[in-house]
Amino acid sequence: MSPPEVAAPAARERLVLERIAARRARPALFRDARIGLAHGAGGKASRDLVEGLFLPAFDSEALRQLDDAGRVHVDGLRLALSTDTFVVRPLQFPGGSIGTLAVHGTLNDLAVTGARPLALTASFVLEEGLEAAVLETEVSTMAAAARAAGVELVAGDTKVVERGRADGMYVCTTGLGRVDRRAHTSPRRLEPGDRILLTGPLGRHGIAVLLARGEFELDAEVASDTRPLWPAVDALLEAAGGRLHAARDATRGGLGSVLNELATASGVGIVVRERDLPADPVVAGACEILGIDPLYVANEGQLAAFVAPDRADAALAALRAIPGFSEAADVGEVVAGPPGLVQMDTAFGGRRVVDLLVGDPLPRIC
Ligand code: MG
DSSP: OOOOOOOOHHHHHHHHHHHHHHHHTSOOOOOOSSOOGGGGTTSHHHHHHIIIIIHHHHOOHHHHTTOSSEEEEETTEEEEEEEEEEOOSSSEETTEEHHHHHHHHHHHHHHTTTEEEEEEEEEEEEETTOOHHHHHHHHHHHHHHHHHTTOEEEEEEEEEEOTTSSSSEEEEEEEEEEEOTTOOOOTTOOOTTOEEEEOSOSOHHHHHHHHHTTOSOOOOOOOOOOOOOHHHHHHHHHHHGGGEEEEEEOOTTHHHHHHHHHHHHHTOEEEEEGGGSOOOHHHHHHHHHHTOOGGGSOOSSOEEEEEOHHHHHHHHHHHHTSTTOTTOEEEEEEESOSTTOEEEEOTTSSEEEOOOOSSOSSOSOO
């Protein structure tokens, strides 16, 4: 009688990874009795809500793409539409405010789908008692940000709710863009061999907002990275054209969530190299003290681009040539599998799984 088979370590690891991949591939289900903060955090709970409730109900070809903006084709014109609501607390923080986020956030969701932003709308939910000076500041901030991005604000709405029913103000913006002729991106277009380019250091926005709340006695100066990303996408398209397979801004949920979403959408694996991730030493220090993984911290001015290997060097050089993007780096690679699984080669050697979080370590940051 032969002894029972014992899997070798490498085979065992493969088995575990395949089980994780199989679990990931299950369809999302929304079964919670009540909404929690995690449903808005961009992780597993958000995925269950979007794919388990909204998607089946509002089912459309554009929604099914699970991209940052929906494509709308009108008489041969390729348009893109995106909407986002901003509930950041506090309203102002180093490097930005709810107004800058409301403009950049929506324009960036258009940009990463390859759409040049054209027009914006803005809806305000204001709380009774909000100081007029605060509103005036945010309105002029938004006007300046839109002008700087070459976009007109063409419609708006205002509602006021009773004192105590909103934290000063919430802003919802909707953006319309025209999909660039050179763009053929999709979350489903990742291919083994694609290189992953990241535009800059992770975590500045989330940590800047967290510190601005004053809940931690940390003496660190961190400014949000909020900025328009169309110049980066424009440069990537110029350098790589249709070889730019996908791009996504690493906002809520951070780079870790973005990589998981795209690996799942494309049915491929991803390996990132920790030592190649551009880092802000102050953010890294704050994350370490607070026990937060910068991979999951929100950014408002960084994107990850997935470029075919033959155009990756040219795309990286083009990115680095844009003012403010000199820290762009090649941080990883798309691999065949296991499908949906993101792994990181750590700075200490060894490889670990970068999982999709259930919630967010930092709620209300955008
Ligand atoms: Mg986005």
